Amino acid sequence: MFTAIFGAFESGIIYAIMALGVYLSFRVLDFPDLTVDGSFVTGAAVAATMIVSGVNPFIATIIAMFAGFIAGCLTGIIHTFGKINALLSGILMMIALYSINLRIMGKSNVPLLNTETALTYVREFWDKIGIDSFFNILLSMVGLGDSLPRTWGIIIFMVLVTFTIKFFTDRFLSTEIGLALRATGDNKRMIRSLSANTNLMVILGLGLSNAMVALSGALIAQQGGFADVGMGIGMIIIGLASVIIGEALFGTKTIARTTLAVIGGAIIYRIVVTMALRVEFLEPGDMKLITATIVILALIMPKIIDRTKEKKRKAKRLAESVSLSELPSGRKGEAGAAIKSDS
Amino acid sequence: MKPVLQLNQIHKVFNEGTPDEKLALDTISLILNEGDFVTVIGSNGAGKSTIMNIISGVIFPDAGSVYIDGQNVTAMSEYKRAKLIGRVFQDPMAGTAPLMTIEENLAMAYSRNKTRTLKKGVTKKRKDYFREVLETLHLGLEDRLNAKVGLLSGGERQALSLLMATFTEPSILLLDEHTAALDPARAELITKLTKEIVEKYNLTTLMVTHNMQQALDLGNRLIMMDKGQIILEVDEKQKEELTIEQLLNEFQRIRGTKMASDRALLS
Numbered sequence: 356m357f358t359a360i361f362g363a364f365e366s367g368i369i370y371a372i373m374a375l376g377v378y379l380s381f382r383v384l385d386f387p388d389l390t391v392d393g394s395f396v397t398g399a400a401v402a403a404t405m406i407v408s409g410v411n412p413f414i415a416t417i418i419a420m421f422a423g424f425i426a427g428c429l430t431g432i433i434h435t436f437g438k439i440n441a442l443l444s445g446i447l448m449m450i451a452l453y454s455i456n457l458r459i460m461g462k463s464n465v466p467l468l469n470t471e472t473a474l475t476y477v478r479e480f481w482d483k484i485g486i487d488s489f490f491n492i493l494l495s496m497v498g499l500g501d502s503l504p505r506t507w508g509i510i511i512f513m514v515l516v517t518f519t520i521k522f523f524t525d526r527f528l529s530t531e532i533g534l535a536l537r538a539t540g541d542n543k544r545m546i547r548s549l550s551a552n553t554n555l556m557v558i559l560g561l562g563l564s565n566a567m568v569a570l571s572g573a574l575i576a577q578q579g580g581f582a583d584v585g586m587g588i589g590m591i592i593i594g595l596a597s598v599i600i601g602e603a604l605f606g607t608k609t610i611a612r613t614t615l616a617v618i619g620g621a622i623i624y625r626i627v628v629t630m631a632l633r634v635e636f637l638e639p640g641d642m643k644l645i646t647a648t649i650v651i652l653a654l655i656m657p658k659i660i661d662r663t664k665e666k667k668r669k670a671k672r673l674a675e676s677v678s679l680s681e682l683p684s685g686r687k688g689e690a691g692a693a694i695k696s697d698s
Numbered sequence: 699m700k701p702v703l704q705l706n707q708i709h710k711v712f713n714e715g716t717p718d719e720k721l722a723l724d725t726i727s728l729i730l731n732e733g734d735f736v737t738v739i740g741s742n743g744a745g746k747s748t749i750m751n752i753i754s755g756v757i758f759p760d761a762g763s764v765y766i767d768g769q770n771v772t773a774m775s776e777y778k779r780a781k782l783i784g785r786v787f788q789d790p791m792a793g794t795a796p797l798m799t800i801e802e803n804l805a806m807a808y809s810r811n812k813t814r815t816l817k818k819g820v821t822k823k824r825k826d827y828f829r830e831v832l833e834t835l836h837l838g839l840e841d842r843l844n845a846k847v848g849l850l851s852g853g854e855r856q857a858l859s860l861l862m863a864t865f866t867e868p869s870i871l872l873l874d875e876h877t878a879a880l881d882p883a884r885a886e887l888i889t890k891l892t893k894e895i896v897e898k899y900n901l902t903t904l905m906v907t908h909n910m911q912q913a914l915d916l917g918n919r920l921i922m923m924d925k926g927q928i929i930l931e932v933d934e935k936q937k938e939e940l941t942i943e944q945l946l947n948e949f950q951r952i953r954g955t956k957m958a959s960d961r962a963l964l965s
Contacts, residue, residue: 550780
């Protein structure tokens with residue numbers, strides 16, 4: 356159990372980078388960008404292909420990120436200059452990327468087993484320091500000694516990477532250009548009247564968003580030991596789920612808070628999926644169905660909660676007016692019961 | 699006197715060659731000198747908004763040219779010429795970003811005539827400055843710098859839009875019926891603020907309004923439009939003595955019909 360949650364946490368923190376990218380396009384720019392399904396694989400494909408052909412894995416990862424940036428910019432260009440609907444431009448790019456990803460990899464799957472990747476480097480480096488034994492002793496002390504994880508290195512490295520990206524995203528969104536980018540998603544007409552080039556902002560925003568998505572894809576490929584042309588299917592929904600879950604659970608008061616919430620959402624999403632897959636009758640193939648269900652629930656729940664609150668308020672008002680007009684106490688009890696059953 | 703805004707022979711037809719063809723502006727010329735405050739009145743469909751949109755670059759004229767500060771901006775894109783223009787829209791929701799805070803909105807307006815960089819948008823120094831300019835509105839907004847603009851009332855948002863359009867001293871200020879969507883008390887407040895701000899920065903201003911009284915109270919010149927033409931120009935001297943009745947009579951004399959705008963008559 357602990358090992359499973361540990362694994363979920365580890366991939367959750369990597370997927371969190373992708374979720375931050377989706378947050379940037381979906382929330383900040385108000386642009387439902389389906390490019391994500393393709394650019395995630397582009398990141399994985401570029402990184403895997405380059406690593407296999409002997410390029411330093413860290414450099415390969417950075418180039419993968421750059422490839423994602425270009426893919427995002429292209430979606431932005433199709434949308435702004437081609438004046439094609441946002442959803443459609445994303446879908447077109449996603450489809451185009453499928454072929455491009457196949458071209459990059461030359462086949463539908465590139466295995467990275469027994470290859471030096473960025474994450475194996477991190478792990479080797481970590482093993483040399485030997486802090487693991489310290490963590491493992493701690494775990495043994497709380498009685499989890501029989502389910503020790505392989506290494507703590509990757510998770511700590513990934514927390515560092517993800518939070519660095521979060522920090523820079525927060526900072527960027529408070530710069531003059533960042534403010535103009537946010538306003539492009541909030542009120543285009545206004546920011547255009549304040550001399551910002553909204554087309555450029557959309558292109559830049561989508562570029563940055565997809566750079567994060569591709570980085571996430573590159574790291575997932577190195578963590579999982581392969582890049583596959585189908586690994587991006589439904590990625591946008593996973594990103595959305597993370598954003599929505601995170602926002603609902605941790606709040607959106609400030610930008611820094613929201614990006615933190617998105618990271619939290621990505622981790623919780625992974626844990627929920629891991630738990631769901633442990634249920635007897637569910638199979639790994641059901642994963643997309645589970646994801647869709649989670650997103651639908653996450654989208655509907657806030658509305659239901661609001662309605663329940665509204666009902667409660669009404670019931671309370673009713674109860675007050677009832678007690679004012681001094682009707683029999685049975686009625687009052689009924690109103691009270693209604694409140695309780697709702698909460 | 700230096701001309702700040704020059705419209706030369708502007709012609710604009712919408713949906714040309716279709717049954718919906720509509721002549722919006724019929725070869726209009728207009729010059730605003732430095733410090734001029736011109737109010738524009740006219741019935742619905744007279745072309746008032748089209749003029750505003752052509753000056754700000756939302757639409758482009760079929761013929762004619764637009765000069766701002768001696769610079770030919772006829773073909774310049776909207777966002778580029780926005781460096782020279784301050785704008786307030788009719789819809790109080792249109793001029794501000796609701797999900798962003800008051801200080802962030804002001805910071806974006808502050809960058810209007812500058813190149814945007816990767817420096818922080820809201821700095822300590824700018825905050826002090828924002829507080830200072832917000833005080834001139836007397837709405838208490840200076841104590842709510844971190845409040846999201848979406849939480850403000852329509853009047854407050856319009857006052858903020860007005861401030862955002864003006865405090866960087868644009869070459870020309872365009873006000874497009876900016877009090878029309880507000881209740882009378884709020885409209886009066888915005889009218890008063892407009893007067894104060896335009897005087898304070900000595901802004902060259904073009905204001906479209908449906909409210910005849912407002913058109914007479916504000917500004918030093920007045921023009922009346924109908925069917926894409928300027929049918930009456932009133933200069934500073936004549937404007938001081940002008941009344942609403944005279945304006946309506948004048949319209950009837952020129953056009954031979956009554957002015958077709960209930961809103962104008964009622965207000």
